[in-house]
Amino acid sequence: MALGIDAGAGKRKRAVVRCSGDTLQVVRHLNYNGVTDCAAASLVAGGPKGCRYGCLGLGSCVNACPAGAIEIVNNLALVHRELCIGCGKCVAACPRGVIALVDADAEVHVYCNSPAKGAEKRKQCKVACIGCRKCAKYAEDKFTVNGSLASVNYDAEVLPDAEDVENIKCPTGALLTASQHHLIEKNDPAWKKDKK
Template structure:
C-alpha cells in the first residue's frame, strides 16, 4: 500500500515537471516570436531628457514622450519644458525635426499673504496638505484665493526648486526651477503660474474679491483700483474680475520704466525679483 502511494506521487511529480518544462518552452517561444523590437532611437532620445518625469510635455513621463516624438511625426521636439532649448535642439537633431524656440519660464507664487499680512478665518490642525485643507471650508485663510502655505507644491517639485519660508509662502529657486509646471497643477488655489524669465513686474495676488473685502482679508491684496492699469502707457495691464493682470510679453518688449509700481496703494504689484518671498521684493531691490 505504501509502495503504491509513493509510486503514485512520483508519477504526479513527473507529470507536473513535464508540464512545467513544456509550458516553459511554449512561453519562451511565444516571447521570442511575439517580442516587439524597440526602436533604439527612443532610448537615445530618452537619454537626453532630464528624467524629471514631470509630465510638462503632456506625456506620462520621459520614456512616453521619447517614444511619441520618435514614432509620431506630428509630435514636436521642443515639448520638454525643463530641458529648455539645449534639450529641444538635441531631440530635434536626433529625430530630424525642426525645433521652435523654447521660451524660458519660471514659477510665480501669486500671493504675498504671509502670516503677518493675511487674516485667518479659522485654525486648521489637520493633514499638512493644501488639498486636504482646501476641502475644509476652503482652508484657514480669510482670503479664499490665497496660498495655504502647507507645502504641497514644495513636495511635488521634481527638481527641489521650492522651499517653504517662515512667513508661510513658497520661495522659488531660480537656479533650480525649470518651469515644468508640476507645482502649478497641484495647487488647489491656482496660486502658482508660470511667467517668462525676464518679466520686469508681477502681481503678487490671486484674489478676485472686491476692494474692501480683499483688503480686509489681506493687507497685500490687489484691490482692483485700476491705478496701475491707467498708469501703464503700453496697455500691458488689464483688469480681470477685480484683479490686475500683466501681459508679460508686452511689458518685456515695450516697458523700460515700470511706473505702475509706484501707483499701487497696497504694493500688490512688484518688481519681479526672483528667489525671495513674494511681497519682500523692496528689501532686496
C-alpha cells in the same frame, strides 16, 4: 529642424506664486491642526486663511518640485528663480491655482490671484490687488485689469521692469518685482520701511 519639423523658438518659463499673503498679511480664520497638505486643508471650511484664492502655505508644491526650488516662509510658498526649471509640476499640485508658469525673463508680477471684490479683499489681506487700475493707466500695454484684479501682460513686447514698479507706486504693494517678493516673504525690514 528635427524630423522635418521646426521646433520653433521656445521661451523659457518659470513658476511664480501669485500671492504675498503670508501669516502677517492675511487674516487667519481657523486654528488649523490637520494634515500638512494644501489639497486636504482646502477641504476644511474652505482653508485656514481668510482669502479663498491665496496660497495655503502647507507645501504641496514643495513636495512636487523636482528641483527643490520652492520654500515655505511664514506660510507662503517662495520660488527660488535661479533653481526653477519651469516643469510645471507645482502648478498641477496647487489646489488653489495660485502658481503660474510665466516668461522666465519677466521681472515684475502682480502678486495676487483673487477675483473677489476690492473691498472684500482689503478686509482679508493687506497686500491684495484692489483693482485701482493705477498700473494700467501708467502703461496700458503692459498691464491688464480684469474686474478687480490686475495682471502683467506677459505677451507684451516690452515687459515691465523695476523702474515701472517704482513709478506706479502700487497702493497695496501687490505689484512687485520678484526680488521684492522675496523680501516681503522673509518679512525683511527693508521692505516694510519701503512701504511706510
